[in-house]
Amino acid sequence: MSGVAGLLAAIADVGRDPRRGGVTRPVFSPAERTLREWFTAEAAARGLSVEPDGNGGLWAWWDLPPRAGRTTAQARRGALVTGSHLDSVPGGGRFDGPLGVASALAAVSDLQAREAAGQLTRNRALAILVPAEEEGSRFGVACLGSRLMTGDLDPARALALTDADGTTFAEALHAAGLDPARAGRDPAALDSIGDFVELHVEQGRNLAPLAEDAAPGPAVAVGSSILGHGRWRLSLHGQGNHAGTTLMEDRADPMVAAAQVVLAVRKAAGQVPDARATVGRLEPVPGGTNVIASRVDLWLDVRHPEDHVTAELVQRIHGQAQKTAAFEGCTASLTEESSTGTVQFDPVLAGMLTESLRRTVPDAPLLATGAGHDAGVLARHKPAGMLFVRNPTGISHAPEEHVEDDDADTGAAALADALADLL
């Protein structure tokens, strides 16, 4: 079994979710903490020094050789940083996040062999970064750890975020042995990032074969941009009541309003070219079979290349929800939970990644991805870039997400080449 596939095989069953299928690995859950232990052991086996940051992230450092008059912190400034996340969506695929981490580990082994053979001289340190809560599946804000590090998210707000059980992010940090008081903008960490390169499974059909018998296209692509995206909570308030004693004409049922809102979301997005809008999560309160809900919370995930179009679409959906709610004797309220504008990756870095990649994958394309990534958050502060590895199913955030062993190795080798050029 190949390097990357072998690394991933060791964690394939961590967080396996028999009810949903796939894996469920929320940040700081037992499953994700097992992945953190796996990463720490694999990094240590490569002689890397693993250190947590104040925002739940892990850094595995391949430091430069010590030099008189230079501290480790000084040697780490402007380092080359790679990596990805370990947390997953509920019932997610096994590659979204861990492929980037495993590929970074495999690339470091490759680079260390090159250095031992005298084929690589390093002018800067290298680190593998595993940011916390990229999916926002437990605390609701995507890229929570990287947004905190860059100062894009207020630590007071982040620490007060709660999960489904009411546990705050501060409590989760504390339970993981971290000091919540350290959460927030991390100048030293930012200072240590010269360039950030994230390898990730391609989450759409851009690299998947178009037909069964189609010639396999390039296995790896370079990221050019990330589609702007956000998530909003829409709460529909009605009157909780008894399912048996409440006549149909006497009801203010937020579930009926919610059902119409879900259809309206699809219709509104369908009328805007390139827009995507999803309701993937809907929670009636109290949620009893024989109970008319008093409230229904549903979450909107809305994306579009132009940020003002995303905002307009959300407002349109909100207006329609208010009308629908009123018709059902209910009310509707909208709360933004997180939003990230469309980001273009650093063109110079993208150019270097393309030049490096095309030495081995001549027809490697540039790919505008519709999925969010920590690289997209960092790209607003530091030169950041991405490599995407073919997913033949073109499906992600679902158990069918897949990467062939050979493609995984091609991706890791491409990452090693790119890192070697950048080192």
Ligand code: HGY
């Ligand atoms: O939602 C996203 O686009 C990413 O997978 N977090």
Ligand code: MN
């Ligand atoms: Mn994801």
Ligand code: MN
């Ligand atoms: Mn991801």
